[in-house]
Amino acid sequence: MPATDADPPSADPADAPLELVEVGAYSTPVDGFAHGLVVLAMGAPYWLEPGPAGFRLLVETRVGHAARAQLASFDRESRDWPPAAPELHATARKGEFSTPLLWSLVVLAVFWLQTRQPELTDAGALDPEAVFGRGEWWRLGTALFLHADVGHVVTNGICGIFIFAAVLSAFGRWRGWLALAAAAIAGNLFAALARQHSGYRSIGASTAIFAGLGLLTGRAIRIALRSDHPHRVRLILIPLAAGLAVLGLYGAGGMQVDVLAHATGFAAGLLLGFASADAANVAPRS
Numbered sequence: 001m002p003a004t005d006a007d008p009p010s011a012d013p014a015d016a017p018l019e020l021v022e023v024g025a026y027s028t029p030v031d032g033f034a035h036g037l038v039v040l041a042m043g044a045p046y047w048l049e050p051g052p053a054g055f056r057l058l059v060e061t062r063v064g065h066a067a068r069a070q071l072a073s074f075d076r077e078s079r080d081w082p083p084a085a086p087e088l089h090a091t092a093r094k095g096e097f098s099t100p101l102l103w104s105l106v107v108l109a110v111f112w113l114q115t116r117q118p119e120l121t122d123a124g125a126l127d128p129e130a131v132f133g134r135g136e137w138w139r140l141g142t143a144l145f146l147h148a149d150v151g152h153v154v155t156n157g158i159c160g161i162f163i164f165a166a167v168l169s170a171f172g173r174w175r176g177w178l179a180l181a182a183a184a185i186a187g188n189l190f191a192a193l194a195r196q197h198s199g200y201r202s203i204g205a206s207t208a209i210f211a212g213l214g215l216l217t218g219r220a221i222r223i224a225l226r227s228d229h230p231h232r233v234r235l236i237l238i239p240l241a242a243g244l245a246v247l248g249l250y251g252a253g254g255m256q257v258d259v260l261a262h263a264t265g266f267a268a269g270l271l272l273g274f275a276s277a278d279a280a281n282v283a284p285r286s
Contacts, residue, residue, distance in 0.1 A: 187265030214269020
């Protein structure tokens with residue numbers, strides 16, 4: 001039957017009031033907005049209103065059941081997120097600068113002697129033929145205190161103070177110096193083995209400095225390896241990448257730079273730092 005003037009006008013569905021239903025209550029608006037994004041991802045609107053227990057998340061009644069299911073799934077998947085910070089269980093120690101400063105002064109004093117007695121350089125430089133051919137093993141250590149010029153000794157002296165202080169803070173004073181000496185001498189030994197019968201000669205404390213960098217890197221990798229953090233692989237790769245980056249930036253360029261000694265020093269320190277990380281976590285008695 002056609003409509004007449006007496007018939008009531010037909011109701012427009014768009015004019016009907018929205019029927020909303022609560023699908024969650026949250027203590028903070030940030031938490032409410034985060035859950036509201038789940039509803040938006042479903043293609044439905046949401047409303048966040050203050051309530052007696054915090055903030056109420058409201059949706060249209062037609063999507064209430066589906067929204068609750070999606071929100072429950074979201075809560076399950078994000079229960080352990082973000083992951084807790086790793087517990088590295090490393091022993092904190094005071095900064096140790098006195099002995100690295102004393103080492104730097106010794107290096108400067110040796111350089112002063114070099115300028116007055118040039119034969120010291122010939123007698124103490126790392127020379128594979130002298131080491132292996134004549135048994136002059138002291139060169140593996142004495143070469144670490146000799147330098148070619150003022151710029152060389154000043155750079156190494158300043159860098160050594162900070163690198164060695166970090167090593168001693170991590171390993172303890174006596175254990176740290178022992179590890180530095182062992183890694184630096186091993187680095188020179190590996191460099192000499194690699195350059196036998198080639199006329200290779202080397203001097204400088206940079207082998208010890210990069211050995212210190214390797215010690216810190218190896219220790220950090222070992223501590224990360226023992227962690228039960230869900231992103232343990234990332235924790236392991238970060239110090240390794242950082243150590244290699246510093247080695248590449250400061251140990252592999254420039255004129256008269258002994259790249260081999262830098263690399264062998266870093267490698268020796270890396271292995272020793274990894275192996276001795278457990279012992280380094282014990283607080284020193286000195």
